[in-house]
Amino acid sequence: MENVYSVRQVNSYLKNMFAQDYMLNRIYVKGEVSNLKYHTSGHIYFSLKDESGTIACVMFAGSRSGLSFRMREGQQVIVLGNISVYERDGKYQLYARQIVLDGAGELYERFEALKQELEEMGMFAPEYKLPIPKYPSRIGIVTAPTGAAIRDIINISKRRNPFVQLILYPALVQGEGAKESIVQGIRMLESKQVDVIIVGRGGGSIEDLWAFNEENVACAIFNCRVPVISAVGHETDTTIADFVADLRAPTPSAAAELAVPRIDEILGLLDGYQTEFRQQIHWKIQEMRQEQKKMELKLRLIHPRSQLDQKRQYLADLEDDMRGSMEQKILEKRHRYQLYLEKMKGLSPLKKLEQGFAYVADEQGHRLTSVEQTSEGEELEIYVTDGWVRAEVLEKGKEAYHGNRERT
Numbered sequence: 001m002e003n004v005y006s007v008r009q010v011n012s013y014l015k016n017m018f019a020q021d022y023m024l025n026r027i028y029v030k031g032e033v034s035n036l037k038y039h040t041s042g043h044i045y046f047s048l049k050d051e052s053g054t055i056a057c058v059m060f061a062g063s064r065s066g067l068s069f070r071m072r073e074g075q076q077v078i079v080l081g082n083i084s085v086y087e088r089d090g091k092y093q094l095y096a097r098q099i100v101l102d103g104a105g106e107l108y109e110r111f112e113a114l115k116q117e118l119e120e121m122g123m124f125a126p127e128y129k130l131p132i133p134k135y136p137s138r139i140g141i142v143t144a145p146t147g148a149a150i151r152d153i154i155n156i157s158k159r160r161n162p163f164v165q166l167i168l169y170p171a172l173v174q175g176e177g178a179k180e181s182i183v184q185g186i187r188m189l190e191s192k193q194v195d196v197i198i199v200g201r202g203g204g205s206i207e208d209l210w211a212f213n214e215e216n217v218a219c220a221i222f223n224c225r226v227p228v229i230s231a232v233g234h235e236t237d238t239t240i241a242d243f244v245a246d247l248r249a250p251t252p253s254a255a256a257e258l259a260v261p262r263i264d265e266i267l268g269l270l271d272g273y274q275t276e277f278r279q280q281i282h283w284k285i286q287e288m289r290q291e292q293k294k295m296e297l298k299l300r301l302i303h304p305r306s307q308l309d310q311k312r313q314y315l316a317d318l319e320d321d322m323r324g325s326m327e328q329k330i331l332e333k334r335h336r337y338q339l340y341l342e343k344m345k346g347l348s349p350l351k352k353l354e355q356g357f358a359y360v361a362d363e364q365g366h367r368l369t370s371v372e373q374t375s376e377g378e379e380l381e382i383y384v385t386d387g388w389v390r391a392e393v394l395e396k397g398k399e400a401y402h403g404n405r406e407r408t
Helices: 007-018 059-066 105-120 148-160 178-193 215-223 240-244 253-260 263-304 305-346 349-354
Strands: 027-037 046-048 054-059 076-086 091-101 138-142 166-172 195-203 228-232 359-361 379-384 385-394 397-399 405-407
Touching: 007 076, 007 240, 027 054, 054 059, 054 076, 059 091, 105 215, 105 240, 138 148, 138 178, 148 166, 148 195, 148 253, 178 195, 178 215, 195 253, 215 240, 228 240, 228 253, 263 305
Parallel strands: 054 091, 138 166, 138 195, 195 228
Antiparallel strands: 027 046, 027 076, 046 054, 076 091, 359 379, 379 385, 397 405
């Protein structure tokens, strides 16, 4: 058989044909996004479809700079790229280099330009963000009076905390006069002194949400002295209001969740505070009672009666000490007296008299110790242990107490 080719050869031939076609190397294709998949590698796989058919598309991670928004199912887009054959599968597909929303390219350029300008002015800086109050009692809402956004906010608010008051400013959120209406709503609710303001609406195209990309709306949010929560569109929608607001909520329902505290959590917190308060009061009472007892004891110690009792006790102790000291001194003196007495007894003339000696004195009472002090015929007094004797000197003489007596 002649002219038989392999699959590889055919696919390669077709790829070369696509590559040689100048129109297919730079082509714009318009359609609706479907089968969208953001791969972990950074590549984006999707399909473009219209009422007549579908074409497979891929944007490699290296070309993501050509995409200024996050794609989602159902979007109408215009894709710039080239069409080629994927040889392995034998399928042709569009390799995207740039993707813009259909009819919104100019709006996105305006969006990016205003975003950059306001960012350079510091309106997105975190230091200017106001904290959202934990327990607001009055919440202002700037949105359309009808629609899913206000219904969701009301339902979630009632479920979470029916005691929070909601004040609605029925604003235009789309079309002519929308930006002026939103600005007026923010200023009016600020004058009502609400605790926090929710500004938002449901999802839509960039044209539908454009009022929240206006500079005067951004300035009204930035200059508002009340914290502002932006809740514009769905989670993938991003507006200038989201960057300027003090807090961005992905949806109006999420804004209600963020702004309205749960009543059961508040009651549980209050119960915890009450229990802690009672414990603190109990501990404080116990502490004060202990302090009172200490003060009573201290008062007793410094009371005049207590001081007097202490002084009396001190004097009594001194008296006992003095009496003890005196008795000790007396005992010591008595002991010493006994020693002196015994010593004196040993030296007493009476002791000598008791031993057989006598005490001789002349008529004048002078003690005689020598015969030279007497004369014959003189009267003398002789003292013995039990009395005295008067005697007359009849004779006197000297004696050496060696057996020899000499008369004079």
